[in-house]
Amino acid sequence: MPYQERVELPVVVILCGGLGTRLQSVVSDVPKVLAPIAGKPYLVHLLEQIEAQGFRRVILALGYLSQLVVDYVTDNAWDERLDIAYSKESEPLGTAGALSLLLKSYPLNKMLVVNGDTILPLSIPEFIGHVLATTADSGIVCSVIDDASSYGTVDVDEQGFMVRFVEKQQAVAGSHLVNAGWYFLGAKLLSRIKKIERGSLESDVFGQLPPKQVVVYNTRQKFIDFGTPSNYHLACRTLTRTGE
Numbered sequence: 001m002p003y004q005e006r007v008e009l010p011v012v013v014i015l016c017g018g019l020g021t022r023l024q025s026v027v028s029d030v031p032k033v034l035a036p037i038a039g040k041p042y043l044v045h046l047l048e049q050i051e052a053q054g055f056r057r058v059i060l061a062l063g064y065l066s067q068l069v070v071d072y073v074t075d076n077a078w079d080e081r082l083d084i085a086y087s088k089e090s091e092p093l094g095t096a097g098a099l100s101l102l103l104k105s106y107p108l109n110k111m112l113v114v115n116g117d118t119i120l121p122l123s124i125p126e127f128i129g130h131v132l133a134t135t136a137d138s139g140i141v142c143s144v145i146d147d148a149s150s151y152g153t154v155d156v157d158e159q160g161f162m163v164r165f166v167e168k169q170q171a172v173a174g175s176h177l178v179n180a181g182w183y184f185l186g187a188k189l190l191s192r193i194k195k196i197e198r199g200s201l202e203s204d205v206f207g208q209l210p211p212k213q214v215v216v217y218n219t220r221q222k223f224i225d226f227g228t229p230s231n232y233h234l235a236c237r238t239l240t241r242t243g244e
Contacts, residue, residue, distance in 0.1 A: 010128070010184070011108055012055050014046060016116030017063025017089055017098050018227075026229045031065040033116040034072060035232065038239035042226070043069070045239065046114065047078055053124045058082050059106060061098045063089045095201035099185075099193050109187040113201075118181030119235055120223035127217045128184050136161060136215035137186035140179060140206070143219050148176035151225070152202050154216060162214040165206040177216070179206075180223045189213070 016033035027035040034041040050058060062069055066088050073079050087102035099113070112124065122141060131139030140162065142154050153176045155164040165179070179202065185193070189205065196204060206214065226235040 009055050009057070010110050010112050011057045011059055011106070012050050013059045013061055013099070013102065013111050013113045014043075014116050015061050015095055015098060015113065016043070016069065017061055017066070017092070018117070019064045019092065020117075020227070022228050023226075023232060026232055030068055031062075032227065033060075034068060035117075035226070037119075037226070037232075037236050041072065042119075042235075043072065043116070044076075044078075045119070046116070047082065049122075050124070051082060055112075055124065056083050057085075059085045059087055059102060059111075061087045061089075061102055063092060063098065093197070094199045094204070096193055096196045096204050097198040099190075099201065100196050103190060103194050109190065111185050111190070113183040113185055115181035115225070117227045118223060118225055119239070120180055120182065120219065121221050122180075122182055122219055124182075127182065127219075130217045131184045131186075131215055134160070134215045135212075137188040137213060139184040139215045139217055141182035141217050141219050142177045143180045143221060143223050144175060144177050145222075146175050148174060148178050151178035152206075153178050156216045157211070159212075160216050160218075161212040162206070162209070162216050163211040165202065165209070167200070167203040167207055177218065180219060181225065 016031060018032060020032040023032055033043045060069060073084055087105060089098055089101055093101060127141055153166045154162055157163050193205060224231055224235045226232040
């Protein structure tokens with residue numbers, strides 16, 4: 001039976017509060033999630049992907065230039081197509097801090113989380129179904145890339161559980177399994193995140209976990225983190241070519 005028919009679909013949280021410092025030379029007047037890619041803001045690509053797979057509840061975790069995002073959503077009637085709520089940080093808290101703040105207003109026991117600058121053709125229900133078929137509380141989507149030096153790398157055991165997460169500042173060059181920016185977070189991991197006022201989901205949560213708490217879903221699809229000018233131009237070319 002498909003995942004959508006077995007359980008209630010979780011809320012999708014889009015992390016879009018970052019300053020986008022590395023992208024300032026090409027996108028400086030809007031937050032990263034509103035960066036124009038293939039004729040429309042990237043947020044639209046992401047919302048269309050979420051909507052097409054049956055998800056209806058979305059929370060935007062906002063920070064830098066947050067009102068521009070709210071205005072875009074309302075001006076373009078996305079809040080009529082989807083149930084969209086907001087969590088706004090008044091100062092940079094990091095990805096874990098942003099989720100901790102969100103949980104104060106929305107006490108969820110599970111959620112799907114996506115980085116607002118990640119392009120990935122993911123089957124979301126298949127990912128969540130993969131997590132729920134294991135004993136893990138949470139899951140992370142990963143992909144193998146040829147040069148992992150700029151990404152958080154993930155080591156797994158023979159059962160597919162994460163045994164080590166290495167943040168990108170410490171990562172080494174070469175082909176490796178890397179974090180692709182989508183997460184399913186269960187109650188145990190969320191209870192840990194609630195205790196973090198400021199910090200990174202990658203280094204302060206995943207990087208501190210004992211083995212077998214998180215299962216890895218290897219999408220085998222290529223993804224793009226468009227947080228740098230070169231990757232932004234790659235994203236524009238890729239989505240224009242595919243027509244997504």
